[in-house]
Amino acid sequence: MKIPELLAAALPQDCVTTEAWALQSYGCDRTTIWPAQAVAVVRPRHIDEVQRCVQLANEHGFALVPSGGRTGLSGGAVASNGEVVLSLERMNRIVDFDPVDASVRVEAGVVTAQLQDYARDKGLYYPVDFAAAGSSQIGGNIATNAGGIKVIRYGMTRDRVRGLSVVTGKGERLELNRGLLKNNTGYDFRHLFVGSEGTLGVICEANLALAPAPADPLVLVLGVPRFADVLEVLASFRQRFSLSAFECFSDNGLRKVCAAHQLAPPLSTPAAYYALIEVDECDGAAEQAVAAFEYCVDQGWVSDGVISQSLGQAAELWKLREYLSETLAAWTPYKNDISVAVSRLPAFLVEADALMAARYPDCEVVWYGHIGDGNLHLNILKPERWSKDDFLSRCSAVTDELGDLLVRHGGSISAEHGVGLLKRDYLHYTRSPAEIELMRGMKALFDPRGVLNPGKLIG
Amino acid sequence: MKIPELLAAALPQDCVTTEAWALQSYGCDRTTIWPAQAVAVVRPRHIDEVQRCVQLANEHGFALVPSGGRTGLSGGAVASNGEVVLSLERMNRIVDFDPVDASVRVEAGVVTAQLQDYARDKGLYYPVDFAAAGSSQIGGNIATNAGGIKVIRYGMTRDRVRGLSVVTGKGERLELNRGLLKNNTGYDFRHLFVGSEGTLGVICEANLALAPAPADPLVLVLGVPRFADVLEVLASFRQRFSLSAFECFSDNGLRKVCAAHQLAPPLSTPAAYYALIEVDECDGAAEQAVAAFEYCVDQGWVSDGVISQSLGQAAELWKLREYLSETLAAWTPYKNDISVAVSRLPAFLVEADALMAARYPDCEVVWYGHIGDGNLHLNILKPERWSKDDFLSRCSAVTDELGDLLVRHGGSISAEHGVGLLKRDYLHYTRSPAEIELMRGMKALFDPRGVLNPGKLIG
Ligand SMILES: Cc1cc2nc3c(=O)[nH]c(=O)nc-3n(C[C@H](O)[C@H](O)[C@H](O)COP(=O)(O)OP(=O)(O)OC[C@H]3O[C@@H](n4cnc5c(N)ncnc54)[C@H](O)[C@@H]3O)c2cc1C
Ligand SMILES: Cc1cc2nc3c(=O)[nH]c(=O)nc-3n(C[C@H](O)[C@H](O)[C@H](O)COP(=O)(O)OP(=O)(O)OC[C@H]3O[C@@H](n4cnc5c(N)ncnc54)[C@H](O)[C@@H]3O)c2cc1C
Numbered sequence: 021m022k023i024p025e026l027l028a029a030a031l032p033q034d035c036v037t038t039e040a041w042a043l044q045s046y047g048c049d050r051t052t053i054w055p056a057q058a059v060a061v062v063r064p065r066h067i068d069e070v071q072r073c074v075q076l077a078n079e080h081g082f083a084l085v086p087s088g089g090r091t092g093l094s095g096g097a098v099a100s101n102g103e104v105v106l107s108l109e110r111m112n113r114i115v116d117f118d119p120v121d122a123s124v125r126v127e128a129g130v131v132t133a134q135l136q137d138y139a140r141d142k143g144l145y146y147p148v149d150f151a152a153a154g155s156s157q158i159g160g161n162i163a164t165n166a167g168g169i170k171v172i173r174y175g176m177t178r179d180r181v182r183g184l185s186v187v188t189g190k191g192e193r194l195e196l197n198r199g200l201l202k203n204n205t206g207y208d209f210r211h212l213f214v215g216s217e218g219t220l221g222v223i224c225e226a227n228l229a230l231a232p233a234p235a236d237p238l239v240l241v242l243g244v245p246r247f248a249d250v251l252e253v254l255a256s257f258r259q260r261f262s263l264s265a266f267e268c269f270s271d272n273g274l275r276k277v278c279a280a281h282q283l284a285p286p287l288s289t290p291a292a293y294y295a296l297i298e299v300d301e302c303d304g305a306a307e308q309a310v311a312a313f314e315y316c317v318d319q320g321w322v323s324d325g326v327i328s329q330s331l332g333q334a335a336e337l338w339k340l341r342e343y344l345s346e347t348l349a350a351w352t353p354y355k356n357d358i359s360v361a362v363s364r365l366p367a368f369l370v371e372a373d374a375l376m377a378a379r380y381p382d383c384e385v386v387w388y389g390h391i392g393d394g395n396l397h398l399n400i401l402k403p404e405r406w407s408k409d410d411f412l413s414r415c416s417a418v419t420d421e422l423g424d425l426l427v428r429h430g431g432s433i434s435a436e437h438g439v440g441l442l443k444r445d446y447l448h449y450t451r452s453p454a455e456i457e458l459m460r461g462m463k464a465l466f467d468p469r470g471v472l473n474p475g476k477l478i479g
Numbered sequence: 480m481k482i483p484e485l486l487a488a489a490l491p492q493d494c495v496t497t498e499a500w501a502l503q504s505y506g507c508d509r510t511t512i513w514p515a516q517a518v519a520v521v522r523p524r525h526i527d528e529v530q531r532c533v534q535l536a537n538e539h540g541f542a543l544v545p546s547g548g549r550t551g552l553s554g555g556a557v558a559s560n561g562e563v564v565l566s567l568e569r570m571n572r573i574v575d576f577d578p579v580d581a582s583v584r585v586e587a588g589v590v591t592a593q594l595q596d597y598a599r600d601k602g603l604y605y606p607v608d609f610a611a612a613g614s615s616q617i618g619g620n621i622a623t624n625a626g627g628i629k630v631i632r633y634g635m636t637r638d639r640v641r642g643l644s645v646v647t648g649k650g651e652r653l654e655l656n657r658g659l660l661k662n663n664t665g666y667d668f669r670h671l672f673v674g675s676e677g678t679l680g681v682i683c684e685a686n687l688a689l690a691p692a693p694a695d696p697l698v699l700v701l702g703v704p705r706f707a708d709v710l711e712v713l714a715s716f717r718q719r720f721s722l723s724a725f726e727c728f729s730d731n732g733l734r735k736v737c738a739a740h741q742l743a744p745p746l747s748t749p750a751a752y753y754a755l756i757e758v759d760e761c762d763g764a765a766e767q768a769v770a771a772f773e774y775c776v777d778q779g780w781v782s783d784g785v786i787s788q789s790l791g792q793a794a795e796l797w798k799l800r801e802y803l804s805e806t807l808a809a810w811t812p813y814k815n816d817i818s819v820a821v822s823r824l825p826a827f828l829v830e831a832d833a834l835m836a837a838r839y840p841d842c843e844v845v846w847y848g849h850i851g852d853g854n855l856h857l858n859i860l861k862p863e864r865w866s867k868d869d870f871l872s873r874c875s876a877v878t879d880e881l882g883d884l885l886v887r888h889g890g891s892i893s894a895e896h897g898v899g900l901l902k903r904d905y906l907h908y909t910r911s912p913a914e915i916e917l918m919r920g921m922k923a924l925f926d927p928r929g930v931l932n933p934g935k936l937i938g
Contacts, residue, residue, distance in 0.1 A: 120714070198820075200818055200890070202894040202895050203893075204893050206910060207679075211670030211671070362579055362660070434662070454653060455655075461924040
């Protein structure tokens with residue numbers, strides 16, 4: 021029997037499809053580098069069916085690509101090698117909510133925004149948030165340890181995970197940590213699965229911690245002529261506030277967003293860079309924010325600024341940052357998602373800036389990122405006249421130089437998007453040969469026949 | 480050559496000792512169950528020497544016991560089987576501090592209180608705190624993922640760790656996560672080492688996140704006649720405050736502490752249980768606290784209470800909780816350190832209470848714990864007329880029943896003290912056979928010759 025027939029025989033009939041549109045659509049993520057070449061798409065409704073699927077893969081030696089919302093930016097969910105896509109999208113129930121523990125138990129296919137809304141309805145807050153929240157799924161968030169715009173206060177997806185139900189590559193079911201706050205009984209596999217990009221097991225359910233509902237937001241957008249001064253602005257606001265977001269972006273990015281979405285520029289005087297700052301609205305917050313702003317102007321760090329006067333205006337200001345990634349997609353950008361310790365940013369930026377200027381004389385470079393976490397997205401836009409292949413090979417060469425620079429500054433080649441296929445060959449800039457060897461060992465332990473996402477992450 | 484000679488030949492001479500007092504003192508932790516039977520004690524000053532030591536152990540097939548302050552309560556640092564104790568106590572430098580990142584880099588032998596003081600001097604806060612902070616070490620805290628009295632607000636030791644330098648059982652050096660806030664480049668080994676109890680590698684240095692300095696504390700001690708009502712009190716205070724601690728203890732424990740330390744009882748009307756609550760002192764906090772207290776009295780949950788009027792009085796009230804563990808040591812207690820989800824506590828307590836009453840009719844049972852995290856310490860006191868061995872075997876049998884109960888309530892057999900030798904045979908109540916098998920595989924990966932802490936945790 022062929023693989024799709026094997027699957028159809030073992031699972032409810034409507035779980036398996038080989039229709040061309042499905043193979044195409046479920047075979048790609050938001051990278052548009054690798055062609056979709058899946059042989060089938062399986063969409064189970066229950067963890068037992070996931071397990072059956074993994075067992076079949078082991079018995080018959082075919083490969084599975086665990087798949088969430090396919091909003092990933094590193095090719096982790098790409099099936100371009102005759103794999104079977106294992107989509108979790110039908111497992112999208114919110115199984116349980118406990119107000120005392122302030123936790124939810126959800127299936128992996130729950131969409132991030134669905135959980136955010138659910139939490140809000142319960143008077144609580146699910147703080148993992150980013151521009152793809154409307155389609156990314158909890159399973160994908162956990163498998164990539166997604167970050168986003170609220171990390172500075174709430175941490176990464178990892179910090180929400182109190183428990184996981186997984187099916188390992190071997191086909192075993194594990195119940196990890198059972199939602200406990202405290203459980204010191206040996207190696208914490210839960211944290212191993214967070215960020216494992218579908219290479220060790222399929223995440224089927226998760227117990228997640230919710231946060232108290234935050235105060236209404238007060239949002240500022242400040243113009244900052246020199247990039248390094250963004251860090252001075254960060255320090256000034258940090259002294260006065262517990263920040264809930266601190267983002268930055270370059271003017272060329274802003275202009276593209278405004279043009280694409282018919283938005284007015286936030287400031288009458290443009291600046292080379294902008295900082296978007298969010299703090300809790302409360303008594304005196306606006307006065308404090310104005311004082312911090314004026315201090316930054318006096319120091320010459322900030323040229324102009326705006327502060328939200330309503331929730332509506334706060335949301336409008338956020339669009340300038342949130343629409344960036346999607347807007348740039350039109351330019352087929354090559355994305356570097358890098359980080360260094362915040363204290364290392366100034367020195368790193370000087371060198372990174374020089375490197376980009378020297379190596380991409382013909383390309384536009386858009387900078388933005390979660391700079392309060394030391395995380396920058398360097399988007400290299402493809403000049404129209406270049407072919408995709410030429411562009412990619414030029415970018416790959418520069419990524420090697422960027423890798424060397426990151427090594428010198430103790431940084432990471434992937435801050436939040438993960439490794440997947442896109443950064444696999446650059447992994448050694450952040451992880452040592454001994455670590456990569458141990459990663460292979462770990463993979464062999466959980467997935468001895470290598471049925472889960474082969475070729476991703478560690479190759 | 481004998482082992483001590485091998486070590487003396489390979490390391491600076493004063494690193495190795497075989498003096499009887501040292502073998503005795505370095506061979507035990509705070510459990511007093513297993514006799515010290517170490518063959519040597521090594522106290523390196525540098526990570527290179529640690530590595531040399533692990534390499535020698537691999538070459539010559541002897542066992543090492545990584546050793547911190549030996550305040551552990553599960554026998555993890557016990558050397559009762561002819562092992563070499565590898566003490567980190569001389570590696571006690573604070574290597575680096577960065578105010579921008581609010582982080583420190585410390586060697587493993589830094590004492591917890593030393594780091595707390597250092598952070599305070601810098602205007603910051605190291606929030607991992609418990610009664611053994613004066614002698615436990617950072618390496619031991621990380622290896623056990625220590626919890627303590629501030630978990631409810633700040634999390635466990637795990638949540639502080641931004642980077643680790645370790646020497647694996649194989650003798651390789653790993654630099655894990657390098658202090659980064661965001662680094663999604665594959666399996667996070669850092670979290671695997673946290674809580675690994677010296678079985679995978681020797682933790683030599685750590686990069687730790689410091690917190691902002693907290694406000695002055697306001698402390699309440701409330702008398703609670705029925706244990707289950709402690710949870711109602713918790714919920715009432717949680718509604719009004721972001722708690723920085725919520726502890727509880729039973730009256731028999733309190734009486735012992737007061738007698739041993741000549742302390743006055745906190746309340747004129749004793750109660751069967753007490754809740755100790757800490758919140759930040761700020762405008763209106765005392766009024767809110769009194770309101771919450773009065774509400775609890777009106778509901779019949781609380782019989783009496785006291786609220787601190789000064790920092791001195793707050794510290795005095797804390798002694799009632801902090802002195803408990805040391806005070807009970809005189810009774811050779813058998814400690815159960817268990818947890819369930821907070822929402823499961825009421826149902827669990829009913830059954831646990833009945834079990835203790837039925838199985839320990841002749842023993843005094845002292846209850847206390849970090850109940851805001853679902854974590855209870857059940858201390859069974861040895862009746863004077865019983866031999867230590869009789870007592871232990873009686874307690875072990877009851878621990879099996881407690882294990883069954885925990886399974887039914889989805890709890891953990893070790894919330895914060897770790898497994899070591901003491902809970903090794905009960906690990907299966909919390910981790911499945913598949914998980915334990917995977918733990919063995921992981922051990923084999925990092926420590927193929929089994930030189931690090933053999934027999935601990937997974938046996
Ligand atoms: C506009 C835009 C903005 C973004 N902004 C951010 C941002 O700010 N921060 C950030 O971190 N990311 C960001 N991303 C990247 C992406 O959205 C996240 O990585 C997201 O968490 C991926 O979720 P997903 O469900 O789409 O996963 P997918 O893309 O479907 O899969 C991602 C990886 O996880 C694996 N996987 C998926 N589901 C499972 C499962 N159930 N079990 C095991 N493995 C599984 C896949 O095999 C793959 O390796 C952005 C993406 C876009 C398009
Ligand atoms: C009075 C009292 C109160 C306590 N209260 C609490 C509490 O509230 N919460 C809590 O969590 N614990 C508590 N404990 C338990 C204990 O203090 C903690 O587990 C502490 O973190 C142990 O640190 P240590 O340096 O003493 O470790 P040790 O006892 O020396 O070792 C503990 C384990 O860690 C390993 N280890 C030590 N150093 C290293 C290293 N550098 N690399 C690798 N492995 C290493 C050892 O092999 C052993 O397995 C208490 C203990 C006492 C005596």
